[in-house]
Each structure stands twice: as C-alpha cells, then as structure tokens.
Amino acid sequence: MMCRRLRVTVLILPFFVVAAFSGGCDRPAVDESAVERVFGRAGRALGEFHYPRGIAVSPIDGRVFVVDKTARVQRFSPDGEVEHHWRMPEWKNGKPTGLYVDGHNRVWVPDTHYHRVICYDRDGREQFRFGSRGEGPGQFIFPTAVLLDDEGYIYVGEYGGNDRISKFSPDREYLFSFADQGEGWVDRPTEILMDKDDILWVADACNRRICQYTRDGKFIRAFPIGGNEPGQFSFPFGMAFERSGTLLIADRCNNRIVRMDRLGKELESWGTQGRGKGQLLQPWGVAVGSGGRIYCLDSWNYRVQVINW
Amino acid sequence: MLSIAVRLTRYAGWFALLASSGVIVVTIVWQSIDGFGAVDMPTARLRRLFVNTIWMSACATVMALGLAIPAAFALVQARREWQRQCLLVLTIIPLMTMPSVFAYAWLLLATSSHPLIQQLTRLVGWNSPGAEPFHAAWVLATWLWPIPALIMAVSFKHIGAATYRLACVDASAVRAFFFGALPVMRAPLIAACAIVFILAAIDSTVPPLMLSFDVWAVEMVAQAGMARHDARASAHLLLMEWPMLVMLALFVLSAMPGIRQMAAWADDVGAGDTGLNPKTASWVWGVALILVAAVTVFPIVVFVTTMASGRYPPAESFQRAFDAVRSQGSSTLIVMLAAAACALAVSLTVVDGPGWPRPLRIAGVIAVGLVLTTAVLPPPLIGTALISFYADENISPSDRWNLYENTPTVWVAAMLARFVFIPVCIMRLLNRRVPQDVVDQARADGASRIQSLACARLPMLWRSWLAGAMLVACLTLSEVVASELVQPPQWGGGSLAVQVDGFMHYGRHNQTIAMGMMMMAPAVPAAVLMLSLVGLPDRRRIIRAARDKKAL
DSSP states (O other): OHHHHHHHHHHHHHHHHHHHTTTOOOOOOOOOTTEEEEEOOBSSSTTOBSSOOEEEEOTTTOOEEEEOTTSEEEEEOTTSOEEEEEEOSOOSSOOOOOOEEOTTSOEEEEEGGGTEEEEEOTTSOEEEEEOOBSSSTTOBSSEEEEEEOTTOOEEEEEOSSOOEEEEEOTTOOEEEEESSSGGGOOSSEEEEEEOTTSOEEEEEGGGTEEEEEOTTOOEEEEEOOBSSSTTOBSSEEEEEEOTTSOEEEEETTTTEEEEEOTTSOEEEEEOEESSSTTEESSOOEEEEOGGGOEEEEEGGGTEEEEEOO | OHHHHHHHHHHHHHHHHIIIIIHHHHHHHHHHTTTTTOOOOOOHHHHHHHHHHHHHHHHHHHHHHHHHHHHHHHHHHOSSHHHHHHHHHHHHGGGGSOHHHHHHHHHHHHTOOOHHHHHHHHHHTTTSTTOHHHHHHHHHHHHHTHHHHHHHHHHIIIIIHHHHHHHTTTSOHHHIIIIIIHHHTHHHHHHHHHHHHHHHHHOOSHHHHTTOOOSHHHHHHHHHHHHTTSTTHHHHHHHHHHHHHHHHHHHHHHHHHHHHHHHHGGGOTTOOOOOOOTTSOHHHHHHHHHHHHHHHHHHHHHHHHHHHTSSSOHHHHHHHHHHHHHHHHHHHHHHHHHHHHHHHHHHHHTOOOTTSOHHHHHHHHHHHHHHHHHHHSOHHHHHHHHHHHHTTTTOOSOSSOOHHHHSSHHHHHHHHHHHTHHHHHHHHHHHTTSOHHHHHHHHHTTOOHHHHIIIIIHHHHHHHHHHHHHHHHHHHHHOOHHHHHHOOTTSSSOOHHHHHHHHGGGOOOHHHHHHHHHHHTTHHHHHHHHHHHHHHHHHHHHHHHHHHHHHO
C-alpha cells in the first residue's frame, strides 16, 4: 500500500511542479547593437525619472527635454548628461503627458491635468500660458500634444471629453477646432507633427491609427488598423520625423519603435518587450536628434535609450 | 486516490504559501537586518500625508457605518428568506468589484454637464476647494460599507438578537436596534470599523481618481516604483512605511477582541435565525433595498446614462473595450484561476484536528500567522519584497527563462499574499464546526488522518472552501497596485485592472465606461454563486432543526 502510494506520488508530483512553472517561454531576441547609450534610471534625483511620459529634442542645439511624473522637466545634453531642471507650477492633480520644443528653443508643455499649455524658455523660465478647463472654443480638457508650425500657428490636441485639435494664432487667439467629427475624429491625439509638405500628422492613439490633415483642418487620410501584427499599432503614442522623411512611431503597447514611410507602409521595427538593453516597456515617446540619433522614451523602464538605427 | 490528491494538494499549498507569504516575510526581515538603527523619521511632507490619510480613513469609516447600519438592520429584519438573499447579494457585490469603478462613476457624475446634476453638486459643495479628501472618503465608504454591514448582521444573529427582542417589548424596532442591540455588539463593531479604516488607509487607487493625491498610500506606490532599483528595496520601503505599519498594528490589536468573539461563533452551530419579526413593517425592507441597491447599482446607472450620451454607440464602445482588453484579459484570467487554485491548496494546509500530531498543528498555526501578516502589509511592500527576491536574485530553474520575467509566478504569489487569508480563515474557523464524532468514527474505521480529512471533513467544508477561492479570484481581478508592481515584463499582456484604472484617469470616455462595466460584471454571478455555496446549506440545517424541534 505504501509502495503504491509512493509510486503514485512520485509519478504525479513532477507534473505538478512543471505545471506550476509553466507558462515560461524563451526570451525573445534582443537587438542591443543599435543601442548607443542609455541614460536615466528610476528615482527623483537629478538625471533620474519617475515614469517619464514626454520627450522632445531641440532643433537648435540638440538638447533633450524629458517630463516625468514628478512634474519635472529635465534638460539633457545630446549625450544624456543632465544640465538643468525645473518643476511645473502645480502638479497635485496630475503631471504633463507631452512635450514640444519649437524652432525658437522654447519648451511647450501641455499641462494635461490643469487643462492649459505653458511655454518656457530652455532654462525653464515661464514665457506665457494659455487655456482653461472647458469644452468651449479655446478651452481644453486634458491637452496632450502641442505643435508650432513654421508660421507660428499653434495646434493643441486634447482628449477625455473634447477629442479634438484646436488651432491658435501666433498671438494665441483661438481660430478653430478640427478632427472632432466624421472620419477624422480623433480619440486621444498624443502627438502632432507637420511635415515639409505642410501636412499635419496626428498619432490618434485610442483609434490606433495615424491621421493626416491639412493646415486648415481638413482630414486627408488615416492608416493603419489597430493590432500587433506588422503594420498595425497598439496605441501609437509618440512620433518623430527623420531627416530622410521617414516617420518613427512609438508603438506603446507593442513595446517597439516602428519606422514607416510617408505612404503608411511599415519598413521595420525595433525593440521587444522587456527590461534589458534593447528592450522597451510602454514607450511613450520618440524623438530624433542631431546626427540621426533616435531617443526612445522607455517609460516603464524609467530611462531613455539612444539608438542608432 | 482522493486522499492522495488531498495530500498532494496540501504539499502544493505549503509550497505556494512559502513561495508567496514566506518569501515576503523572509525578504523583508533579511533585507532589514542591516538596516535597523537607520529608521527614517518622516519628513514634514510625509507627516502631512500621514495626517491626511488618517483623516480620510476616519471619514470613510464613519460614512461606511452610516451606510452599513440601515443595511444591517434590513438584513436582520427581512421578513422573507428571498428578501434577505437579495440584500445579501447586493451587499456582497461592492466588495468583489474594483474600487476604481466606484470612483470613476462618481467622477463622471461630478463632471456631468446635466444642469440638474450640476445644481445638486453645487448644493452639496462637491466641487468646493479642498473637498477632494471627502470625495475619496465617500467613494471608499461606498466600496467598503458591506464589511461592517455583514459583521453587524452576523453579530446580531449571535449576540444582538436577544437584547433586541427584549428591547422590542417597549421600544420601536429602530430604537431597539440602535439602543438595544448595537451596544451589545460593540466589540465586533469596533473590529468592523478597524477593518474598514485599515482598508481605506492602504488603498491607493481611489484617492488619485478623486484628485486626493496627498495620502500616504499614493506616495508609497511612487516610492515602491523607485525602490525597485535599490539593492535593499524592501528594507528601504519598510523603513519608510513604519508609521503606517505601526498604525495598522494598533488597529489590528483594537480589533482583536471583536475578532476573537466572532471566531468563537464558529463553534456556535445553532445560533438563532432571527426569523420573522412581526414588529418590523414591511416597508423597512423596501427602503433598505432601495438604499443598498442605489449604492451598489449606482455605478451601473451612471455608466449607462453617460454612455448613452457619449461619442460612440454602446455596442461599438463595448467592442473597442473588448479589443483593448483582450490580451490583458487572458493573462488576468490565467492569474485569477491560478490564484484561486493556489488558494484552495493553501487553505487546506490549515485544516487539522485534535488528533493530529503537534508539529502539524503548529505548522497550521504558523501558516495562519504568515497569511495574516502579509494580509495587513501594504501592497507596495508586498510587491517590492517579491520583486526583490524573484527578480533581483534571478530565481529561476533555467537559464533560458526567468521566473519573474517569463511566468506569472510572482504575480500569483502577490495575489496570494494579499487575499489568501480569507479562505484560510474561513477553513480554519469552519473546520471547528465539523462534528468530532464523525471524524472519530472515520478514524475508528481505519481511516488515516488524510483520509479522514478527505472523506469526513472536506465533504462538510467544500462549499465554503470553493467560495473562499472564488472570492480570491474576484479580488485578484480587481487588484491594481500589487499587480502593477509585479507584472511580468515578458509574459502576457499585463493586468486588466491596471489598464482600466489607468484609462480612468483621463476623463469620460465610452470605452473606459465599457471597461468599467466589464470589470463589474463578474461580481454579480460570483456573489450569487458564493451565497448559494455558503448561505443555503447552513440555513437549511437550521430551519430543518427548528422544524424537528417543533415536531417534538
């Protein structure tokens, strides 16, 4: 009887142990070779991040600006050495989720949970602010993206009630809103860019697509469909144009950076899910610096990976 | 075969217990060994957060009592069995629902553009500056009120009924309840208040949604995220958390008399069913039902009405929500089932009897102590300790994959540490109700310890055993903080609750509303199933016994 029990126990136990450990899979291949450097780590000290969610590179001097959940905007050299930082005036309600640096080296911060946009110089001195909470013309609810075009017009994307993009004059006078109805109706526009042909590109995150509009807000087209197959996005969050004209997209929930041509065709992608070098976890943004360096905002890993890809 | 399965399940339960609660306790102690003597005194900011937390939790407790007392009164005074069952189902549902769902519903209501709603919010001063902690307290109360309600109902059944009936001689039913029964139930009531206070103090999902960020639990979540890269992460967090842990320990001590009293009721099989009370008007039950239903069903009503006026049609919203949660849904489901299975195994480790060898009985006591210890630890500390052990020590039987990164092991361990105390306490207490003569008879017939457990005790306990595991599964679905900390980077799609909670921070959106409703949906059938498993058999036995007594 004892032998039988022992035999059965010995036979069944390994299966149980294996079942308890099941679900493991081989680690996916990691492309470390493209990673030039990594800067930032978890923390609240200078040069450290607590869940960074916005990144932008100055077109003038290549400085990198990052905003995180400590409501700090930090300025880094192109090599990732921290130079300066400042804090948003208020942050109790929440912290900004985007960042933009214009051609005058001014840092535009959509202060998401305070429903306004604040503009700073490169040293963090506030230049002006505009916007208030509301659904009316010129008001915001959760602004997430800002763009200044070459004529000085300001575009602000918002969501969480308004789901639109508003255009303002260089004097910050409200002009009109678009992308708020029909086929071009956005759902969480997280990044707005303008290309050399004056076409607006919008990362329409919750609709899982990239949309194009004219300067006057007319919807042109959108691509592609949401998913995690090649050519599909799961919440495109950040975008940046490379010098060659191709578009880089931070595909947040697929944990990768996608390179796409102007016709919407995916050319290649970089990054896999994970915490190691060459891996990404919930990348919120991507920016292109001098010399073609790509700065990937690896948000859940509390760092920025600089890749040459 | 059954006894072999039971034996193996007990082994697995010990393994799971040691891999979860055991690892947490050992890691915290080990990492703290060098650190004692370097206790951080809280900074002025942390002191302010601590005071805010006490204030918010105290308000939540008072408000929860305010909701619980009428519900408890109606529960004990319901004239019909089906009325009581309805109330019980509605009472249990909030406990099994994610608290963020309630917070989001109130957030939607407070930001509604409907003129009547705006007028009402202005009238009660909802949007007054500085009212955010009260918002958080109110939402916590709407989530936690079932705990004091159920404790009061059970206490009334065991100790309050006699005093109540005596007081009913010359007082109204309501006065008899408030001034007759409630004072007698003082100890369990204090225990209920302590439990609500503790749960409100360690919750970090509701306050941020209600824009009340200056609370201790929210700060500790941020600290846990940054402590990950500290070599002695658990010690670092423990040394920061010591004021909260001291406060929790004080509240647990204050609750002990009531908890001991309630535990003793486990032996009291024939405690009176209150039965029909001719003094109570039938409208009392109706009013209580409306109140309880309003609080429980309120999120659904808000979601449905908001969705109706939203951007996307409801069907499309649900489709988008379903697409968004598909990957997280499957991994969350796997973790729920695994946590429930492990809970079944762990709760079997504490089932023993008077004839068992002393070492095994001591082991059972140790198991209970372990699970209760980790049950009161704040979720950030649980997550940090597990990550410290499994990730930083690279615990893995293989070079090709890592236990933390590539499997849900650590995630399941965190859920066990948080919630397994429920089925463990249920099994431990109800095991005392198993008639010893049945077990003795089985032993006299030649059954071994395990055979008597499998064939004599388990048949009487299996319903509660399953109900406890089901509760663990539901709570696993709703857990945000611990899940976020321990999500495996290279397995599955992450936690559904974490994703839904994240979306809720960004205003009204039909897809988020649909997700909230999807998170609430499992609570209803789970509550019904739990009651059918736990409630009816006892009640039938009592009614049968009363009927037999009457016949004699």
